[in-house]
Amino acid sequence: MMKISLDTISEQNAFLDQVERESGEDLSRCYQCGNCSGSCPVSFAMEIPVSQVIRFVQLGQERMALQANSMWLCVSCLQCQARCPKCLDPSKVMEALRRMSLRQGKGPVALAQVPDGFLERSPQQAVVAGFRKLIP
């Protein structure tokens, strides 16, 4: 585990401010109950579960929040939004992080690995929704 420094307050606040502005969510309301991670159907495949991504954002840890695969696996099923006792919508935070990452020129690595024959037989909505995630 890498060492995380929490002593550069101004930079940390700048990242938190940006995520809150982008997502429209007030992340100070999150008290880390973990309902979002528990209800998330793709938690098992995420390097960092949703609640921890939000914690890293609260702490201003841009690198930790943006380098995990979590935001790319989120499909906006809204289980987290439906279960959050503080009425936050983590899927908005995920989209905000995706867009911020894309603007830095960092996308998901997996895009080129579309399964063989997928585009011929798959529902269009899958392709449209899948690529929509990549709009900064």
Place this chain on the structure above:
Amino acid sequence: MTSIPYYPGCTLNTVAKPFDLSARRSLKLLGIELAELAQWNCCGASFPLTPNNIIGLTGPTNVLIQSQKAGGTVSTLCSFCYNTLRRTNQVIKEDEGRRTVINDFLGTSYEGDVEVVHLLEVLRDRLGFSELKKRVTRNLKKLKVGAYYGCTLLRPKSAAIDGGETTRIFEEFLEAIGCEAIEFPNRGECCGSHLAMSNEEVVVRLSGAVVASAQAFGAELVTTTCPLCFYNLERSQKAQGSDTLLATRSEAVSDPLHGDWLSRPRQCLSPSGRGQTPRADAGKGVSPPMREEGDQTPGATLPVLYFTQLLGLALGLPEEELGLGENLIDPRPVLRAKGIVREQLVASS
């Protein structure tokens, strides 16, 4: 014959043609014409979540404007379209800032007053399920059907069908057409959605859990309103080697709450998501209480039908008109075993 404006969306016009055709033909028998919008475009499939992601709202807004021209109501069949149109309408209605930007961009003055309805709501509210029951001409013999809602019909609550996660509208529809509705735990769980494009194994696991859950509660078929759920539920049963699938699905049965990920070493998938292996202890655990002798065992394939294919069957439409043969997992053996479709029809097709 009454008429209702209808927005098919991109998928129903192409790979989900049986969904579209079975709906039009069934509704015609019920005296309702689905009048396709004169002009329409893709709704964008996924709703743009962040407040300043405005460009993604212009597509669905344009569909809503076309619907307004067609009479102020629009019906959809696809869960994605339903979700996107309803949420966009909500934004236009409630958020003056975004409404102004979108209208300025499109050169319109739309206020969000179109009513977006799902075909299930049309059947319940315009025709009535009790009236639908009277129109049934083919006995579906209490076929045990799992109603799979998926995510986008149920969430968010503010744009959901019939109040969201506690609804029984799909089950009531199934009961009206003579099926036994199976309410199973994963009826509102995610199928994996568009991860079919980038992380197939995640979809196999999630859809496998849905199929296993439905089977464990006794479903002989599962039905859906979403072409992507349909695709994922079918493909997840065909895509993998049966061993892997069995392991994944047994695990889902014994562990419906997504596994014990807190207590085991986290399986970090690489961004490409390759290399996932089923757990060694998969299959251990107890079966759900409702499971009885003679129910389908997990591991047997479970046919997936669009709800309009079932509707068409109940209304007596010939199976060729419903596209049953185009389903990846042929539902006709199950229907034949129940005596719902005749032997010779199956043999001749």
